[in-house]
Amino acid sequence: MKLLLFTGVSLWSLASARSSASVVQTGSISTPAGTVEITKEEQCACRELRASFAKNVILPGQANYTEQTKDYYWDVRADLSPACVFVPETADAVASAIEIFSSCNAQFAVRGGGHMNYPGSNNIDGGVLVALSSLNSYTVNKDSIDVGPGLNWYNVYTALESHGRVAIGGRMKTIGVPGLTLIGGFHYFNNKYGYAMDNVLSYDVVLGNGTQVTAAKDSHPDLFWALKGGANNYGVVTKFTLKTYSVPKVTSTIQMFNESAFPQFFDAMCHSAMVDEEDPTAAGMIATVSYNVTTKVASASLLGVQEGVSMPPSKFANFSSIPATMRINNVTTMGQWSSELDSPKQMFRVMFSHKTMKPDSETILSIYKAWKAAVEQISDVEGLYPTFVLNEITPSSLRVANTNGVGNVWGLKAEPLMIWQFSTGWALSQDDLRVEAWSQQLTERLHAINQEKGIASEFVYMGDAGGWQDPFVGFPAENVNRMRDIRAAYDPSKTFSRLNWGGFKLGM
Numbered sequence: 001m002k003l004l005l006f007t008g009v010s011l012w013s014l015a016s017a018r019s020s021a022s023v024v025q026t027g028s029i030s031t032p033a034g035t036v037e038i039t040k041e042e043q044c045a046c047r048e049l050r051a052s053f054a055k056n057v058i059l060p061g062q063a064n065y066t067e068q069t070k071d072y073y074w075d076v077r078a079d080l081s082p083a084c085v086f087v088p089e090t091a092d093a094v095a096s097a098i099e100i101f102s103s104c105n106a107q108f109a110v111r112g113g114g115h116m117n118y119p120g121s122n123n124i125d126g127g128v129l130v131a132l133s134s135l136n137s138y139t140v141n142k143d144s145i146d147v148g149p150g151l152n153w154y155n156v157y158t159a160l161e162s163h164g165r166v167a168i169g170g171r172m173k174t175i176g177v178p179g180l181t182l183i184g185g186f187h188y189f190n191n192k193y194g195y196a197m198d199n200v201l202s203y204d205v206v207l208g209n210g211t212q213v214t215a216a217k218d219s220h221p222d223l224f225w226a227l228k229g230g231a232n233n234y235g236v237v238t239k240f241t242l243k244t245y246s247v248p249k250v251t252s253t254i255q256m257f258n259e260s261a262f263p264q265f266f267d268a269m270c271h272s273a274m275v276d277e278e279d280p281t282a283a284g285m286i287a288t289v290s291y292n293v294t295t296k297v298a299s300a301s302l303l304g305v306q307e308g309v310s311m312p313p314s315k316f317a318n319f320s321s322i323p324a325t326m327r328i329n330n331v332t333t334m335g336q337w338s339s340e341l342d343s344p345k346q347m348f349r350v351m352f353s354h355k356t357m358k359p360d361s362e363t364i365l366s367i368y369k370a371w372k373a374a375v376e377q378i379s380d381v382e383g384l385y386p387t388f389v390l391n392e393i394t395p396s397s398l399r400v401a402n403t404n405g406v407g408n409v410w411g412l413k414a415e416p417l418m419i420w421q422f423s424t425g426w427a428l429s430q431d432d433l434r435v436e437a438w439s440q441q442l443t444e445r446l447h448a449i450n451q452e453k454g455i456a457s458e459f460v461y462m463g464d465a466g467g468w469q470d471p472f473v474g475f476p477a478e479n480v481n482r483m484r485d486i487r488a489a490y491d492p493s494k495t496f497s498r499l500n501w502g503g504f505k506l507g508m
């Protein structure tokens with residue numbers, strides 16, 4: 001455990017600390033990155049939380065502080081130093097905490113699976129971190145599952161496995177249920193079932209004044225709509241009820257291609273995004289190009305999953321006809337497939353930047369070439385791990401929300417789109433500004449070319465966005481206005497806009 005040095009005036013009682021040898025509660029924390037001040041409001045919140053929930057509050061220096069403030073986080077940049085960590089075990093405890101934050105006027109952050117990756121998106125220096133890891137119960141119903149926000153998608157897929165059912169969630173196993181569900185949710189089966197947000201039947205929510213409500217189609221329907229993509233602007237969700245589907249088996253395909261096949265690879269991606277079927281077979285993929293700056297070798301990978309048994313998987317025929325360096329097809333359960341797929345936490349510092357466009361394989365090839373050339377400008381960055389990622393948005397995936405009588409905040413027309421993303425890993429904090437500026441400028445330059453060509457979309461997906469990006473400009477203006485009205489109704493004192501750090505906020 002990291003030794004924390006405390007300075008300033010002690011405002012808490014040493015005698016009441018659980019481990020008095022290592023726990024000193026004062027007005028600042030020294031960290032490797034500098035001194036973190038703890039305001040009197042934050043001290044008030046930690047003190048009040050300890051008075052009511054002593055065993056659920058972790059202070060700097062105590063056991064589990066490092067686990068909760070670092071180990072749970074995917075990106076090293078997201079590691080911060082809260083004044084205290086609150087680990088609630090019930091929705092009522094979350095409600096009490098929110099009341100305390102309001103009455104103390106204290107800043108706080110909320111963490112689910114910890115995958116949102118830019119600093120401050122899910123953690124906080126000096127405030128209170130609400131870590132939802134203990135809200136991890138679930139109940140499997142006939143055609144739905146109730147899920148606590150402390151679970152990740154692997155937990156959900158394995159819970160459903162013996163029932164032969166799947167939920168629509170994340171494609172990597174340790175991504176959290178809450179963050180992904182509140183921002184949209186790209187899964188392999190979006191083309192048939194819509195996004196994770198479109199499959200939420202109800203949300204149990206703690207609002208800014210500590211009130212608890214259930215938002216569903218016939219209960220607070222305005223809040224129900226706003227939570228479908230509206231992120232953490234309205235409250236803390238303490239339970240999601242998710243639709244499930246009978247999919248006992250899936251067919252997966254893993255394919256690798258060398259650079260000579262990239263034109264066909266990008267063509268197959270664009271073709272897949274443009275397929276517009278009324279009743280499609282559920283299928284989708286993760287498509288990634290990696291470039292090794294040392295060997296100068298680029299390779300593309302396709303991780304595809306299709307519902308049911310189909311050997312070889314019919315929905316990936318356009319990829320399977322391209323000469324590959326590796327191709328493995330397999331039939332498993334969704335739980336078995338997702339058990340293989342993880343991107344370990346705390347491996348890198350990572351910058352995401354992306355934009356969206358109409359599918360156009362020649363332009364995607366030119367974006368790839370521009371990216372590869374630009375990577376050379378930062379090839380001396382230690383631990384550089386550059387990848388170029390493509391995500392499809394099919395018309396049928398959007399038609400789900402357009403026809404289910406609820407909709408979502410994205411408000412996208414049922415037209416094919418392609419998200420192109422630079423995901424750049426590196427090792428040292430000294431390179432943070434350089435890599436971030438490089439990624440942002442390159443993305444904006446290439447997007448401007450697409451704007452000139454008339455093929456750009458302004459849609460920004462919160463899950464693939466850098467902290468510098470504003471997803472709300474890509475939503476229809478009337479949806480953003482409606483989101484603001486709903487916020488005014490459910491969080492009139494703007495607890496989640498003024499005090500809650502992280503994520504993509506609607507703005508005041």
Ligand SMILES: Cc1cc2nc3c(=O)[nH]c(=O)nc-3n(C[C@H](O)[C@H](O)[C@H](O)COP(=O)(O)OP(=O)(O)OC[C@H]3O[C@@H](n4cnc5c(N)ncnc54)[C@H](O)[C@@H]3O)c2cc1C
Binds near residue numbers: 113121122171187502
């Ligand atoms: C390796 C990797 C793979 C990814 N793959 C996918 C993918 O396949 N599909 C996809 O759609 N996205 C994907 N993403 C993006 C991912 O969905 C987002 O980062 C998402 O926010 C992660 O959810 P989480 O619970 O882990 O996040 P956290 O970082 O814990 O939370 C994200 C945001 O939600 C807030 N929040 C968390 N819980 C709650 C709650 N209960 N109530 C209110 N607010 C809350 C947090 O405060 C934070 O602002 C991926 C990201 C990474 C890093």
